[in-house]
Amino acid sequence: MMRPRDPSLLLSVSCLFHVMLLQPWTVYAEPFMHSDVAAQISTANFTQALNLLGADQVCLIEFYASWCPACKHFAPKFEKFANFLKDKRLGGRLLYIARVDCAIEVDLCGAFNVPGYPALFLGLAPDFLAKDPKKLQIYHGHDRQLQHLATWVGEYFKTELIYSEVEAGAPVGGAASSGAHTSSATAKRRPLPSGPEWSLADVEGATLQLWSILATTPSLHRGAEKRAALRGILEGWAAAHPSTSCKSHANGLLSSYDKLWPAGEEAAPAALLQSEPCGPPAGLAFRGEWVTCRGSKPDSRGYSCGLWEMLHTMALRFPEKPGAAGPAQAMMTFLTLFNTHFFQCAPCQKHFGRILASPEAAAVTDRRSLSLWLWRVHNEVNERLRGIEAQYGHSTTGDPEFPKEQWPAPESCPHCRASDSASAWVEDRVWEYLQRVFGVGSAPGADGVRPVTQLQLGQSSRIRTTSVLYSLLPVLGVAAAALLMFLVVRGNMISGRRGRSSGMLWSSAVK
Numbered sequence: 001m002m003r004p005r006d007p008s009l010l011l012s013v014s015c016l017f018h019v020m021l022l023q024p025w026t027v028y029a030e031p032f033m034h035s036d037v038a039a040q041i042s043t044a045n046f047t048q049a050l051n052l053l054g055a056d057q058v059c060l061i062e063f064y065a066s067w068c069p070a071c072k073h074f075a076p077k078f079e080k081f082a083n084f085l086k087d088k089r090l091g092g093r094l095l096y097i098a099r100v101d102c103a104i105e106v107d108l109c110g111a112f113n114v115p116g117y118p119a120l121f122l123g124l125a126p127d128f129l130a131k132d133p134k135k136l137q138i139y140h141g142h143d144r145q146l147q148h149l150a151t152w153v154g155e156y157f158k159t160e161l162i163y164s165e166v167e168a169g170a171p172v173g174g175a176a177s178s179g180a181h182t183s184s185a186t187a188k189r190r191p192l193p194s195g196p197e198w199s200l201a202d203v204e205g206a207t208l209q210l211w212s213i214l215a216t217t218p219s220l221h222r223g224a225e226k227r228a229a230l231r232g233i234l235e236g237w238a239a240a241h242p243s244t245s246c247k248s249h250a251n252g253l254l255s256s257y258d259k260l261w262p263a264g265e266e267a268a269p270a271a272l273l274q275s276e277p278c279g280p281p282a283g284l285a286f287r288g289e290w291v292t293c294r295g296s297k298p299d300s301r302g303y304s305c306g307l308w309e310m311l312h313t314m315a316l317r318f319p320e321k322p323g324a325a326g327p328a329q330a331m332m333t334f335l336t337l338f339n340t341h342f343f344q345c346a347p348c349q350k351h352f353g354r355i356l357a358s359p360e361a362a363a364v365t366d367r368r369s370l371s372l373w374l375w376r377v378h379n380e381v382n383e384r385l386r387g388i389e390a391q392y393g394h395s396t397t398g399d400p401e402f403p404k405e406q407w408p409a410p411e412s413c414p415h416c417r418a419s420d421s422a423s424a425w426v427e428d429r430v431w432e433y434l435q436r437v438f439g440v441g442s443a444p445g446a447d448g449v450r451p452v453t454q455l456q457l458g459q460s461s462r463i464r465t466t467s468v469l470y471s472l473l474p475v476l477g478v479a480a481a482a483l484l485m486f487l488v489v490r491g492n493m494i495s496g497r498r499g500r501s502s503g504m505l506w507s508s509a510v511k
C-alpha cells in the first residue's frame with residue numbers, strides 16, 4: 001500500500017531539501033583532488049576497511065575538509081608524501097594510507113575530535129577502530145614541510161626518515177600538471193564585478209555553513225569556553241549582520257541562550273544546534289548557491305569568500321553606542337572569538353591569529369581604522385596566497401578564473417592609488433570606497449533596504465524595463481477594454497444601418 005507511506009516520503013524529501021540548503025558544502029564537496037595512493041574512507045566503510053588490517057598494522061590517515069582552502073593546497077603535497085611512503089617498509093611493514101573528507105563524513109571526524117583541517121593521524125588499526133584519538137599521534141597546524149612530516153613519521157618508528165621526491169617528474173595526481181600552467185595562469189586578471197562587490201546570499205551562506213560546521217563538530221560545541229564563545233559570535237551577528245534575517249534570529253537565540261544551552265550543560269543541546277541561525281530558509285537570499293563567491297569550479301571560493309564578505313560588511317555595521325564597546329572593539333572581539341574557536345582551517349587560523357596579535361591590530365581604534373586594517377590584512381592574505389598559487393598552481397588553493405590581486409583593482413577605484421605610483425594607496429579614497437562597497441544598503445536586500453544607488457549598477461536596466469512593463473499592465477488592460485467597447489458600439493451602429501442579421505452576429509460574438 002502506497003498511501004500510508006506518502007506523508008513520510010514527502011517529509012523525507014523535504015528534509016533532504018532542507019539539509020541541502022543548510023549544508024551546501026556536502027553538495028559541492030565532490031571534486032577535490034583525487035588520490036592515487038591513499039584509500040578514501042567514509043563513515044560507512046571505515047570499520048570494514050580497518051577490520052581487514054592486522055592488529056599491528058600502522059595507519060596514516062589524513063582528515064581534511066573539501067571546503068578548506070589550505071587542505072586543497074596540501075592535497076598535492078600529501079599525494080607526494082604518500083608516494084614517498086607507499087613502498088617504505090617501516091617496522092617491517094608497509095603503511096596503510098587513507099584519507100577522510102570531513103565535509104562529508106561529519107560523524108566520523110566528530111568521533112575523532114579532529115582539531116582542525118588538515119590533520120594527519122598515525123597509529124595502530126585497533127586504536128583507529130576504537131576511535132580513541134588519545135592513543136594516536138596527531139600532526140596538525142605545524143609547518144607541513146614534507147621533511148617535517150617525514151621526521152614525524154620516522155619518530156613513530158624510532159628511525160630517521162629523510163624525505164626525497166619520488167622519481168622527479170613522476171605523476172603525482174594533479175600537482176605536476178597544475179604546476180605546469182602556473183606562469184601563463186598568473187598573467188590572467190581577476191574579472192571586475194559586473195554588479196555589487198558582495199551579495200547578501202553569500203554572507204548568509206557563510207553564516208549557515210559556519211553554524212553547520214559548529215553543530216556537526218563535537219569539539220566545537222563542548223565546554224564552558226565554547227559556550228561563551230558561541231554567545232559572543234551570536235552577539236556579533238545580532239549587532240552587525242548585514243542580513244536582517246540572520247540579525248533578528250541571532251537576537252532571538254541570544255535572548256533565550258541560557259535556556260537553550262544551560263550553564264551546567266557540557267555539550268550544546270540539539271535544540272540549539274538544530275535551530276536555524278538565520279530563520280527559515282524561505283526568508284533568506286541564500287538559495288544553496290553562491291552568487292558573488294561562485295567559483296569557476298564547484299570546490300573553489302564559496303565559504304571562505306563568504307566569510308570575508310561577512311567580516312568586511314560587519315566592520316561597517318557595529319553601532320556606535322555611548323558607554324558600550326565601540327565598533328572597533330566589538331569587531332575585534334568577534335574576530336578573536338571566531339578565529340580562536342571556530343575557524344577550522346588550521347593554517348588560516350594560525351596566520352590570522354598572528355595578525356590579530358600584532359601591534360597593527362592593537363592600533364585599531366575606530367570604524368575607519370578598523371575597516372582599513374581589515375582591508376590591509378585581506379590584501380596581505382591575497383599577496384601571500386598569490387605567491388603560493390604561483391608556486392603550486394591555482395588548482396591547489398585558488399581559482400584560476402579569480403587569481404589573487406591587490407584589491408580594489410585600479411579600474412574599480414582609480415583614485416584609491418596615488419597617480420604617480422601604482423603601489424601607493426590613498427587611504428582616504430580607500431576608506432570612501434570601502435563604505436560605498438560594503439556599507440549599509442550596498443547590496444540588494446542587505447540591511448532591509450534597497451538603495452537608489454543600486455539602480456546605477458549592472459543588472460538594473462533589466463529590472464527597470466520589466467517593472468515599467470508591469471506598471472503599464474492596468475493601463476493596457478483598460479485601453480483594450482475601451483477599444484473592444486468602441487468596436488462593439490461602432491459595429492452595432494454599422495449593422496443597424498445595414499440590416500439586422502450582421503448586428504446579431506456582432507452581439508452574439510460579444511456574448
Ligand SMILES: Cc1cc2nc3c(=O)[nH]c(=O)nc-3n(C[C@H](O)[C@H](O)[C@H](O)COP(=O)(O)OP(=O)(O)OC[C@H]3O[C@@H](n4cnc5c(N)ncnc54)[C@H](O)[C@@H]3O)c2cc1C
Binds near residue numbers: 305307308382408
Ligand atoms: C580570515 C581569513 C583568513 C584566511 N587565511 C587563509 C590562509 O591562510 N590560507 C589560505 O589558503 N586561505 C585563507 N583564507 C581563504 C582565502 O583568503 C580566500 O577566501 C579563498 O582563497 C577564496 O578566494 P576568493 O578569490 O574567493 O576571494 P577572497 O579573498 O575570499 O575575497 C572575497 C571578496 O572580497 C573582496 N576583497 C578582496 N580583497 C579585499 C580586500 N583587501 N579588502 C576588502 N575586500 C576585498 C573581493 O570582492 C573578493 O571577491 C582565509 C580566509 C579568511 C576569511
Ligand SMILES: *[C@@H]1O[C@H](CO)[C@@H](O)[C@H](O)[C@H]1NC(C)=O
Binds near residue numbers: 039045049
Ligand atoms: C569507502 O566508501 C567511499 C565512498 O562511498 C568510496 O569512495 C571508497 O572507495 C570506499 N573505500 C573503501 C576502502 O572501501
